[in-house]
Amino acid sequence: xxxxxxxxxxxxxxxxxxxxxxxxxxxxxxxxxxxxxxxxxxxxxxxxxxxxxxxxxxxxxxxxxxxxxxxxxxxxxxxxxxxxxxxxxxxxxxx
Amino acid sequence: xxxxxxxxxxxxxxxxxxxxxxxxxxxxxxxxxxxxxxxxxxxxxxxxxxxxxxxxxxxxxxxxxxxxxxxxxxxxxxxxxxxxxxxxxxxxxxxxxxxxxxxxxxxxxxxxxxxxxxxxxxxxxxxxxxxxxxxxxxxxxxxxxxxxxxxxxx
Numbered sequence: 001x002x003x004x005x006x007x008x009x010x011x012x013x014x015x016x017x018x019x020x021x022x023x024x025x026x027x028x029x030x031x032x033x034x035x036x037x038x039x040x041x042x043x044x045x046x047x048x049x050x051x052x053x054x055x056x057x058x059x060x061x062x063x064x065x066x067x068x069x070x071x072x073x074x075x076x077x078x079x080x081x082x083x084x085x086x087x088x089x090x091x092x093x094x095x
Numbered sequence: 096x097x098x099x100x101x102x103x104x105x106x107x108x109x110x111x112x113x114x115x116x117x118x119x120x121x122x123x124x125x126x127x128x129x130x131x132x133x134x135x136x137x138x139x140x141x142x143x144x145x146x147x148x149x150x151x152x153x154x155x156x157x158x159x160x161x162x163x164x165x166x167x168x169x170x171x172x173x174x175x176x177x178x179x180x181x182x183x184x185x186x187x188x189x190x191x192x193x194x195x196x197x198x199x200x201x202x203x204x205x206x207x208x209x210x211x212x213x214x215x216x217x218x219x220x221x222x223x224x225x226x227x228x229x230x231x232x233x234x235x236x237x238x239x240x241x242x243x244x245x246x247x248x249x
Contacts, residue, residue, distance in 0.1 A: 003173055006182065015184060017194075018171040023181030027194045030181075030222055052168055 004081070007045040007058050007092065010035060016055050019046070025074030028066055039073070042066045046077045050088040057093035062086055101127045107135040107143075153249060158199050160245040162209060164191075166238055176243065189228045189236030190217075198222040199248070209243030 006017040006024050010031050019027050024046050032039035043063030064080045067073045102110045102121035109128050110121050117123070124135050130145040162176025164183060171183045171191070181196040203219035206226075213232040218225035226244070230237050 016170070017182045017184045018174060019182040020174055020177050020180070020196075023194075023196050026196050027182040030194050052170070054169075 002048060005047050005050045007055065008032065009060065014055060014058060024077045025070035028073055029070040032066065039066045040068045045091060046081060047084065047088055048081065050092065054095040055092050056095050059091045103135040107137055109133065109135065155247040155249045158204055158246050158248045159195055162243040163241060164243055165241040169238065185238060188238050191226045193224045193226060195222050204246040204248045207245050207247060212239050212242055214242065214244050
């Protein structure tokens with residue numbers, strides 16, 4: 001069963017989530033709902049898989065922009081996963 | 096001026112009130128019951144106690160589950176057999192955070208582990224649950240190679 005890997009930053013702490021595909025938007029909004037200003041506008045990364053190892057940093061500059069609702073964010077996530085503009089190794093830093 | 100009278104059946108169960116033509120075979124009593132389920136004690140000439148409510152028996156309902164969660168190198172690999180578990184992450188040794196796809200309310204459901212470990216909900220937020228896994232109840236926090244659980248509401 002394929003899973004998604006979701007990388008987000010919450011309260012300056014990097015989190016790497018294993019997500020059921022299609023549930024990334026829900027997860028993103030749940031984790032970021034208490035962030036200052038809410039989830040919208042934050043950036044995240046989602047891939048079908050990432051290299052194994054401990055991720056210690058991520059460059060979110062070109063990340064997926066979180067939208068106003070989980071549903072809209074899911075659409076953005078799906079679009080990115082269909083045609084990724086960056087690979088994990090380009091933007092993730094491992095220990 | 097009508098004169099309402101109250102009647103019970105031969106077995107003492109309350110029939111109702113009539114001013115004329117009560118049911119055949121009914122027995123007049125001096126006053127109606129407080130509760131229609133009360134039965135008239137013909138010998139003692141008084142109403143019996145209000146019956147205790149029937150106990151409500153509801154079957155437990157599985158509201159969420161993740162039946163197979165393998166963990167490799169401190170990373171959740173798969174959320175297999177998932178129902179309403181959207182995402183999981185290992186926070187610390189034996190401590191996992193699960194995000195649910197729906198808010199299941201303020202009351203934490205019962206958690207039944209699938210294998211021999213002990214899993215306890217230590218924080219419940221309706222749409223998330225912090226889980227602690229121990230080698231046995233009250234034992235040491237462990238990160239098992241694989242685990243699974245179901246959440247039940249009753």
